[in-house]
Amino acid sequence: MNGAGVIVQAIAREGVDTVFGYPGGAIMPLYDALIDAPFRHVLTRHEQAAALAADAYARARGDVGVCLATSGPGATNLITGIANAYLDSVPLVSITGQVGTSVMGTDAFQEVDVFGLTLPVVKHSFLPQNGEQLTYALEQAFDIAREGRPGPVVIDVPKDVMLAEAPPLRAKQQPQPEQRMDSQYIADANEYLKSCRRPLIYAGGGVAMANAIDAFRDFVARTQIPVVTTLKGIGNLASDHALCLGMLGMHGLRSANLAVQECDLLIVIGARFDDRATGKLAEFAPKAKVIHCDVDPAELGKLRAPTVSLCGSLAQTLNALRLDTINPHWSKRCLKRRQQLTDKGYPRTTDIYAPRLLNALSGALDKDVPVTCDVGQHQMWVAQHMVFHHPKFHLSSGGLGTMGFGLPAAIGTAFANPGKPVVCVTGDGSLMMNIQELTTIAREKLPIKILLFDNSSLGLVRQWQELFFDKRFSQIDLSDNPDFANLARAFGLPAMSFHLAAHEPQIIEAITQSGGPLFVHVHINPHTKVWPLVPPGKPNHEMMEGASR
Amino acid sequence: MNMTLNLSTNNGYGALERILAVVRYRGYQLLNVQADSSDTKNMAVAMTVSHPSGNEHLLHHLRKLRDVQSAEMKAAPPIRIKEAS
Numbered sequence A: 001m002n003g004a005g006v007i008v009q010a011i012a013r014e015g016v017d018t019v020f021g022y023p024g025g026a027i028m029p030l031y032d033a034l035i036d037a038p039f040r041h042v043l044t045r046h047e048q049a050a051a052l053a054a055d056a057y058a059r060a061r062g063d064v065g066v067c068l069a070t071s072g073p074g075a076t077n078l079i080t081g082i083a084n085a086y087l088d089s090v091p092l093v094s095i096t097g098q099v100g101t102s103v104m105g106t107d108a109f110q111e112v113d114v115f116g117l118t119l120p121v122v123k124h125s126f127l128p129q130n131g132e133q134l135t136y137a138l139e140q141a142f143d144i145a146r147e148g149r150p151g152p153v154v155i156d157v158p159k160d161v162m163l164a165e166a167p168p169l170r171a172k173q174q175p176q177p178e179q180r181m182d183s184q185y186i187a188d189a190n191e192y193l194k195s196c197r198r199p200l201i202y203a204g205g206g207v208a209m210a211n212a213i214d215a216f217r218d219f220v221a222r223t224q225i226p227v228v229t230t231l232k233g234i235g236n237l238a239s240d241h242a243l244c245l246g247m248l249g250m251h252g253l254r255s256a257n258l259a260v261q262e263c264d265l266l267i268v269i270g271a272r273f274d275d276r277a278t279g280k281l282a283e284f285a286p287k288a289k290v291i292h293c294d295v296d297p298a299e300l301g302k303l304r305a306p307t308v309s310l311c312g313s314l315a316q317t318l319n320a321l322r323l324d325t326i327n328p329h330w331s332k333r334c335l336k337r338r339q340q341l342t343d344k345g346y347p348r349t350t351d352i353y354a355p356r357l358l359n360a361l362s363g364a365l366d367k368d369v370p371v372t373c374d375v376g377q378h379q380m381w382v383a384q385h386m387v388f389h390h391p392k393f394h395l396s397s398g399g400l401g402t403m404g405f406g407l408p409a410a411i412g413t414a415f416a417n418p419g420k421p422v423v424c425v426t427g428d429g430s431l432m433m434n435i436q437e438l439t440t441i442a443r444e445k446l447p448i449k450i451l452l453f454d455n456s457s458l459g460l461v462r463q464w465q466e467l468f469f470d471k472r473f474s475q476i477d478l479s480d481n482p483d484f485a486n487l488a489r490a491f492g493l494p495a496m497s498f499h500l501a502a503h504e505p506q507i508i509e510a511i512t513q514s515g516g517p518l519f520v521h522v523h524i525n526p527h528t529k530v531w532p533l534v535p536p537g538k539p540n541h542e543m544m545e546g547a548s549r
Numbered sequence B: 001m002n003m004t005l006n007l008s009t010n011n012g013y014g015a016l017e018r019i020l021a022v023v024r025y026r027g028y029q030l031l032n033v034q035a036d037s038s039d040t041k042n043m044a045v046a047m048t049v050s051h052p053s054g055n056e057h058l059l060h061h062l063r064k065l066r067d068v069q070s071a072e073m074k075a076a077p078p079i080r081i082k083e084a085s
């Protein structure tokens, strides 16, 4: 069998049922082999979308995603998607075609150094020079992408290597023994838990990545410690759970940020002290001792020196941590603040108010409907105002903050959950970054409901320019947007437009009742802001709060 | 503060490049590097790096690389960099 055939076999045996890609010269042998592949290939209309769809497919399934592209521009187009997976620790295998080995290094047609270009954003990469090396790379790549802290792997395959004979894949080795916890310091951690008065859990995306959701929920139930989450940790505990204080950080909830500043013990679980979460690091959780639990030793002490670091299996670690009784005054204070926010409700407006609409939509959707979003104000409103019951239902580009993620992510998520509806919340700036994918949605008849919040501007940038650059608005005006509803129709999607708050119930009904793809264009007021906001360089308790707009 | 690093690695494709990229990206200045890749399978890399706080985080990041089998670090005496005449 030739190398291309072995690639197909490797993908199939990993249980991947859908790959995303775009053909071209150097990868033609693989596209030929794909005709007989036992899995589906989805032709996106841009390689960036292929990588982002595969990333979301991986997140939604909890396993590896695969994307394919040709050499040169095909491969460079993938890079944003690979970097997105890298910064959010998503297992992704990208296979790129490369020019033949005989011309490599000669600046041949569509030759770029894919290995070098992707080096900083991969967990590992391969450039096999012959069939044996290709088979070896395929045997390794999927396990590397999955194990420990997941991440992307690139295999850059010269065209002649795809055409040459390659040895068959060897039987898969036993899966790596499960990661162990670091038991050395558990007793210390338990001592701190015993002596603290105001403990708080700060949980990130690592919890779900480590398949530790059950252990995490059990730990919270046992200890009754209140929880704040990062953007990627949303859903570790249902957002409406009594102990969930919400997301912390720059656009975090008041209840979450104040709890962090007041706690005397911070139990950090699968989170990494990202600057969006901590604000001014030197003033983050100033009174707290820190117990930091993570699978990645490089995260421990990277930004904040922990009092106790626990490296290794999160589930085992959480099962070994103990707290018999929690100070009731502390939890009461935390939970009261959270309740006050819920009680505050939403302002009345005549135009559509995105946070209110998202909150109501969330209540109307089944609990297991995945929501993808793009990047900007709407992304923060999704995080703040929708209720999530598991991180795999909230697909957001956290680390890289990639505008253009939402639409391809919805495609990847739809293939990971066949037949299930997917909601994609996007902005008028972000949508245009991968709008060509409306065609993919129409072609594949995917039940994706696109909810576009159109504020005729790059809203989040506009907000910052208004607040921190003396209202000197620079290049944020999108008032010449196309007629989005008509554009969606031109792509073959049913579409509708709304302006008024009175239409909010209609919007929710349209989204929840539609069986197939749907495009809902919602005009919102460009002055609406995301609150609260921790200004750059400020500690998290110095939140700016505004009226609704 | 200067530190000497001794790594033993697989002699995989691009292994040295990967190591040096991590050194640069993590904010360490490379003062000196020696790599012996005469063995086709393994490579020994010795380098001196400098970092204002002299922390050991670089070690954790290097140990995460697939090619790196072991990495050790110790404080090194300051190196005099010759100035161009």
Ligand SMILES: Cc1ncc(C[n+]2csc(CCOP(=O)(O)OP(=O)(O)O)c2C)c(N)n1
Pocket: A374, A375, A376, A377, A378, A379, A401, A402, A403, A404, A426, A427, A428, A429, A430, A431, A433, A453, A455, A457, A458, A459, A460, A461
């Ligand atoms: C690819 C990319 N380019 C630029 C940015 C910087 N950026 C962050 S949010 C934003 C505005 C997003 O506008 P829109 O999608 O309309 O969302 P809104 O903020 O209006 O909800 C920009 C330009 C980014 N995150 N990603």
